[in-house]
Amino acid sequence: MEDTIRIKCTGCGACKNICPVGAINMIEDNEGFLYPTIDETKCIKCGKCLSICQIENKPKEYSIIQSYAGYMIETIKDSASGGIFYSIAKKFIRNFSGIVVGAAINYSNMHVEHIIVSQEDELYKLQNSKYVQSNMIELFINIKNKLDNNIPVLFSGTPCQIVGLKLYLKKEYENLYLIDIVCHGVPSNKFFETNLNNNRINNIKKLYFRNKDSKNINRSVYQYKIIYNNKTKYINNNEDPYYYSFMNNISNRYSCYHCDYKKLNRYGDLTLGDCDSWKEQKEINKAVVNSIILLNSKKGKILLNLIKEEAKLCELDIASEVEHNKSLSYSESVPLKRLYIYQDLKKLKWNDFKKKYTNHTNFIKKIKIIIKKVIGGKL
Numbered sequence: 001m002e003d004t005i006r007i008k009c010t011g012c013g014a015c016k017n018i019c020p021v022g023a024i025n026m027i028e029d030n031e032g033f034l035y036p037t038i039d040e041t042k043c044i045k046c047g048k049c050l051s052i053c054q055i056e057n058k059p060k061e062y063s064i065i066q067s068y069a070g071y072m073i074e075t076i077k078d079s080a081s082g083g084i085f086y087s088i089a090k091k092f093i094r095n096f097s098g099i100v101v102g103a104a105i106n107y108s109n110m111h112v113e114h115i116i117v118s119q120e121d122e123l124y125k126l127q128n129s130k131y132v133q134s135n136m137i138e139l140f141i142n143i144k145n146k147l148d149n150n151i152p153v154l155f156s157g158t159p160c161q162i163v164g165l166k167l168y169l170k171k172e173y174e175n176l177y178l179i180d181i182v183c184h185g186v187p188s189n190k191f192f193e194t195n196l197n198n199n200r201i202n203n204i205k206k207l208y209f210r211n212k213d214s215k216n217i218n219r220s221v222y223q224y225k226i227i228y229n230n231k232t233k234y235i236n237n238n239e240d241p242y243y244y245s246f247m248n249n250i251s252n253r254y255s256c257y258h259c260d261y262k263k264l265n266r267y268g269d270l271t272l273g274d275c276d277s278w279k280e281q282k283e284i285n286k287a288v289v290n291s292i293i294l295l296n297s298k299k300g301k302i303l304l305n306l307i308k309e310e311a312k313l314c315e316l317d318i319a320s321e322v323e324h325n326k327s328l329s330y331s332e333s334v335p336l337k338r339l340y341i342y343q344d345l346k347k348l349k350w351n352d353f354k355k356k357y358t359n360h361t362n363f364i365k366k367i368k369i370i371i372k373k374v375i376g377g378k379l
Ligand SMILES: Cc1cc2nc3c(=O)[nH]c(=O)nc-3n(C[C@H](O)[C@H](O)[C@H](O)COP(=O)(O)OP(=O)(O)OC[C@H]3O[C@@H](n4cnc5c(N)ncnc54)[C@H](O)[C@@H]3O)c2cc1C
Pocket: 078, 079, 080, 081, 082, 083, 084, 085, 086, 101, 102, 103, 112, 126, 127, 128, 129, 130, 131, 132, 133, 134, 156, 157, 158, 179, 181, 182, 183, 184, 185, 186, 272, 273, 274, 275, 276, 291, 292, 325, 327
């Protein structure tokens, strides 16, 4: 069982929250991922934790009803992809008097965690992808209380978080709306924090994982944009060990290599992802970053209807998207470097670690191009 937990546990925290005697704690392993541990002296062997764990159980899954590619021009700039999430969330608060739950960066410790937002002007905290495992463990009870008190809740997160929440709640709630994202995997908060510290990037005011400041503002670059100490720094994904290993699937939680959710049948009412097949989509506006929007239930339709008049949408050729967007259909197998990266993070000197886990050759190539340009200019 221990090996199964190591490989399949997503760290959702549902078991900790369902335990009637508080026997389960979520403890960080040496890589910084949270796993449950049971205090046998407290456990009364009721079996509730097993009955709701997603390793053995799954809620009812949905098939896609309709699929679109699209974007919202007003909110696209600060979003990772097409800005659809922010626009829906805004209307959800405004029209339904609801609350929105999603991932935010806690700038006091640079950890990513789920938070509850009830005011439109706080929604910016949830905007943009954070490529780190978000901790939602403390929110289960709070969300259930809101639902039981008839408050409309829009929860957004990775598919394993959606499934964890659904299994914990055990019943369907009319006032619960779920948005899942297409997800390739998550590294740990500890790695993210260590990486920033070792790069001596402190006092961060704002960090984006996807940047749209480039000349072509409608393209989204896989690059950090970090605002700190009154300056803005851009770091390309291949020059940073954390981002490089994320992009290359070297640092994911083990469950992400054995993920049950990389498939077309979904658990959220609506699914959002990047449109990776944009070159092939006939109707799409190719000058703009588009999201894919998969409607999986009636509630998914209700959510999209909130923005349908303002959003720019076109039909999506889903077969073509599946061909280009790997996270919709399969998990990468564990690469060799995954076995060592977290040990190396502790063992190696920072410069050696950086060299090993970035695309060094690209960096050298870049320097050569710059030198060539300078020399060429002089000639
Ligand atoms: C870890 C991760 C991996 C992803 N992998 C892929 C992929 O392989 N292929 C693909 O097509 N799309 C992927 N995406 C989704 C994509 O990056 C966009 O988030 C999505 O297209 C929505 O874009 P948007 O512009 O509408 O919203 P945005 O404003 O960009 O996204 C905000 C939404 O994302 C949620 N979110 C952000 N970070 C996290 C997090 N760490 N954990 C849980 N929820 C989070 C927020 O709660 C909010 O709902 C991934 C996202 C994340 C967070």
